[in-house]
Amino acid sequence: MNVLEATNVWKAFGDNTVLRGVDLTLTQHEVVVLIGASGSGKSTLLRTINLIERIDDGRLVLSGDDISDPRVDADAVRARIGVVFQQFNLFPHMKVIDNVTLAARKVHGQNAAQARAKGVALLERFGLGDKVDAYPDRLSGGQQQRVAIARAILTDPEPVAARRDHVGAGPHAGG
Numbered sequence: 001m002n003v004l005e006a007t008n009v010w011k012a013f014g015d016n017t018v019l020r021g022v023d024l025t026l027t028q029h030e031v032v033v034l035i036g037a038s039g040s041g042k043s044t045l046l047r048t049i050n051l052i053e054r055i056d057d058g059r060l061v062l063s064g065d066d067i068s069d070p071r072v073d074a075d076a077v078r079a080r081i082g083v084v085f086q087q088f089n090l091f092p093h094m095k096v097i098d099n100v101t102l103a104a105r106k107v108h109g110q111n112a113a114q115a116r117a118k119g120v121a122l123l124e125r126f127g128l129g130d131k132v133d134a135y136p137d138r139l140s141g142g143q144q145q146r147v148a149i150a151r152a153i154l155t156d157p158e159p160v161a162a163r164r165d166h167v168g169a170g171p172h173a174g175g
């Protein structure tokens with residue numbers, strides 16, 4: 001019995017086409033790992049299956065039921081699917097750049113213009129130059145994670161090497 005059959009699934013956000021004709025079949029008791037670059041569309045595919053995002057084209061069949069039919073009861077479908085979400089505790093009402101520089105400005109007293117310049121440079125280094133003025137809910141999980149890392153780095157934390165010396169940890173500690 002196929003638990004899920006995704007056929008030729010397409011999904012775009014504006015001119016960013018994320019899912020381009022995805023086919024996926026899952027059978028009962030099967031464990032499947034979805035691997036791809038950050039921002040390549042893994043979460044988007046999972047969100048379409050859970051009807052958080054509606055697909056633009058294609059078909060999704062859950063245990064024989066066509067859940068891509070717009071008339072389907074989304075809550076009833078979601079009740080049949082378990083989801084673990086990614087969460088990085090960014091402020092949802094603040095742009096990426098403001099999330100990244102907030103602690104540096106408010107807690108560490110860094111000059112606003114200077115903090116912004118450093119923040120933009122760091123975001124560019126992390127491949128997020130085009131997300132500086134986006135809000136967190138427009139980013140992928142990995143992109144949000146990198147914003148959270150940039151926020152931590154911008155406050156100039158104690159170097160990792162020095163911290164390792166303090167706690168006596170080996171070279172592979174942390175994570």
Ligand SMILES: Nc1ncnc2c1ncn2[C@@H]1O[C@H](COP(=O)(O)OP(=O)(O)OP(=O)(O)O)[C@@H](O)[C@H]1O
Binds near residue numbers: 013039040142
């Ligand atoms: N609601 C949205 N509005 C606009 N763009 C979005 C939205 N959700 C995701 N995107 C964009 O779609 C692309 C795919 O995002 P998705 O979250 O599916 O990636 P992912 O493969 O799960 O990435 P990661 O490994 O980083 O979690 C990204 O470029 C992201 O910016």
